[in-house]
Amino acid sequence: MTTTATPTTSAPVETGASPDRAAVRLAISSTPRPPVPGRVSTALTFGWRGMLKVKHVPEQLLDATVTPVMFVLMFTYLFGGAVAGSTGQYRDYLIPGILVMSVLFTTVYSGVALNTDVTKGVVDRFRSLPIWRPAPLVGSLLGDTVRYVIAGTVIIVLGVALGYRPGAGVVGAVAALALVVVFSFGLSWVFTTLGLLLRSPSAVLNSGFMAIFPLTFLSNIFVEPATLPGPLKAFVDVNPISTLATASRGLMEGNARVGDVVEVLAVAAGLTLVFATLTVRLYRSR
Amino acid sequence: MAAANRVGDSSLAIEAVGLAKNFGAVRAVRGVDLAVRRGSVYGVLGPNGAGKTTTIRMLATLIAPDAGHARVLGHDLVTEADAVRRSVSLTGQLASVDEDLNGRENLVLLGRLLGLGRRQAKLRAVELLEAFGLAEASGRLVKNYSGGMRRRLDLAASIVVTPELMFLDEPTTGLDPHARNQVWDIVRALVAEGTTILLCTQYLDEADQLAEGIAVIDEGRVIAEGTPARLKASVGNGSLHVRLLDPADREVAAALLTERLGSAQSKNPVQREADPAALSVTCSSGDAGAQAVAALGAAGVSVADFSLGQPSLDEVFLALTGRVPSDGADAKQEVSV
Incomplete structure (x- = not known):
């Protein structure tokens, strides 16, 4: 499903340059301590760090989006005719759902990134700074939000390229994307919690996908639940991801039910409340 | 409080x-x-x-x-x-x-x-x-x-x-x-x-x-x-490592080094290393170490090579606690917590 990003590491190259003693002494003595920056500014700085990572390690974002893109192409053209009668009809059903899947997949990487920071020792430095303690967590998720928007946009653009035309136009697409991103912000706290509990980044990646993969499949993203056997249908109906996919379709078409949107927002708030608290507590006590 | x-x-x-x-x-x-x-x-x-x-x-x-x-x-x-x-x-x-x-x-x-x-x-x-x-x-x-x-x-x-x-x-x-x-x-x-x-x-x-x-x-x-x-000073200022030409000479050499360097400090045994021809011992000064090597030569024990250096952490521990520090398993523990 996903290929684990293996950064290409070229052999370390030692530069001939050595520290210059006089310059070192000058550099050490020259900077007095400025006042500690505020919470917002600190969190935004961590958000900037997240952006830099998208630039330097685009593989992560790519990993999470390639699978959904493959699903769109495969399912639309392979099963579309059989499932929905025509390729076009199935495409219109699938795209708003795959938008959900694509962004939810990306949330797993929030946990992977946090675990990487912990195992590499970067977190120790952050925690020894006189800054607002949850700032690295909040800032990283702000940065991740941008990644979610990119992952979602890729799917919408792909859909349009394949002939999908949302009934509510650009406004509908933006609204659907916004709702999905808000939900993902809530869900990503689950993975940051996992990121602080597990031992290695690959453990977070594997267990994260082990959870998110079946949860997205056992929803109404791919098929209408009407044909499913009883217990399965019951699960799909209560799965919040189904509600999110339904709301996403509704917003795209301009006929969303307020109840669905409210339910999605409530679940996101609940996840944030529980798992953000857990994450911050685990982070503080490390 | x-x-x-x-x-x-x-x-x-x-x-x-x-x-x-x-x-x-x-x-x-x-x-x-x-x-x-x-x-x-x-x-x-x-x-x-x-x-x-x-x-x-x-x-x-x-x-x-x-x-x-x-x-x-x-x-x-x-x-x-x-x-x-x-x-x-x-x-x-x-x-x-x-x-x-x-x-x-x-x-x-x-x-x-x-x-x-x-x-x-x-x-x-x-x-x-x-x-x-x-x-x-x-x-x-x-x-x-x-x-x-x-x-x-x-x-x-x-x-x-x-x-x-x-x-x-x-x-x-x-x-x-x-x-x-x-x-x-x-x-x-x-x-x-x-x-x-x-x-x-x-x-x-x-x-x-x-x-x-x-x-x-x-x-x-x-x-x-x-x-x-x-x-x-409590450990010895230096550490002498000697490798003999003939491993059979090791016990003779150990006795000689103990006599020259070990007697001053009770907690300073001559170490027989894993290499059957090698010995090491801490010494109070570089001079004392050099003289000990010369004494080996004078006694007809052929030295293949030798080095004088600072005592290692192992030697410090040996002198302070009488044992070599355990390593490995504990190390991971300390890094991960």
Whole structure:
């Protein structure tokens, strides 16, 4: 499903340059301590760090989006005719759902990134700074939000390229994307919690996908639940991801039910409340 | 509240009494006392798993002690943790820099977090990269840096604003001698500018080069303390390694070396190494070692090669505790917690 990003590491190259003693002494003595920056500014700085990572390690974002893109192409053209009668009809059903899947997949990487920071020792430095303690967590998720928007946009653009035309136009697409991103912000706290509990980044990646993969499949993203056997249908109906996919379709078409949107927002708030608290507590006590 | 009753000594940067920390059943630190003078380098010497990193993590406010108390730069470790963080910086064992960013971005990030303006942070990053010999590599991702470059960047990140006290956790472990000298130069420059340094190390040599005082730590306790000179006097100033041409001569050589060097100190047995032709022993001075080698030659024992050096941590431990430090399994424990 996903290929684990293996950064290409070229052999370390030692530069001939050595520290210059006089310059070192000058550099050490020259900077007095400025006042500690505020919470917002600190969190935004961590958000900037997240952006830099998208630039330097685009593989992560790519990993999470390639699978959904493959699903769109495969399912639309392979099963579309059989499932929905025509390729076009199935495409219109699938795209708003795959938008959900694509962004939810990306949330797993929030946990992977946090675990990487912990195992590499970067977190120790952050925690020894006189800054607002949850700032690295909040800032990283702000940065991740941008990644979610990119992952979602890729799917919408792909859909349009394949002939999908949302009934509510650009406004509908933006609204659907916004709702999905808000939900993902809530869900990503689950993975940051996992990121602080597990031992290695690959453990977070594997267990994260082990959870998110079946949860997205056992929803109404791919098929209408009407044909499913009883217990399965019951699960799909209560799965919040189904509600999110339904709301996403509704917003795209301009006929969303307020109840669905409210339910999605409530679940996101609940996840944030529980798992953000857990994450911050685990982070503080490390 | 015991801390409140004590009169803080303002000449001390670190004043710790009975610091202790358990991780489940593992008693990582069992009561460490430290008194570190402002403006000095203080070495904490010990094998892997002795509790060095845990001690540093407590003093840098990363984890709370289970018992004991400490004042760092006059601030209580627990009740005034924020004030402590405002005046210290930590260079951890793992070189705590972000591998997915380049060198310049790492320093700008730290500058911004410490409150420098955007422009100021950039200028400061450039200044530090130049001074630390990293200007050419400033645009390269840190994951492609060599160990020495990474360490230098780590040190630069620790002084983006000048700290009053710096924690250095095994700054030269895994570095080649050239890179190690570069790190030592930076440490000396920091001290010359008035920064206090707590240095954890596994190398007596390193503590001897840099530190004014040394505490030897074992199984979470300080087992010896003093100046490097005093410590070495108790151990022997040097270590003599001899390799014989003929392994059959080893017992004769051992007896001779014991007679020449061992008699002065009761706790100084001649070590028979794994190599059947090799022996090692600590000696009170280089002269004594050289004379002992000459005596071997005079007695007709052919020496293939020999070397005189500083006693290793193993030898310090042998002299202080009568055993070689255990290694390996404990080490991982200390890094991961």
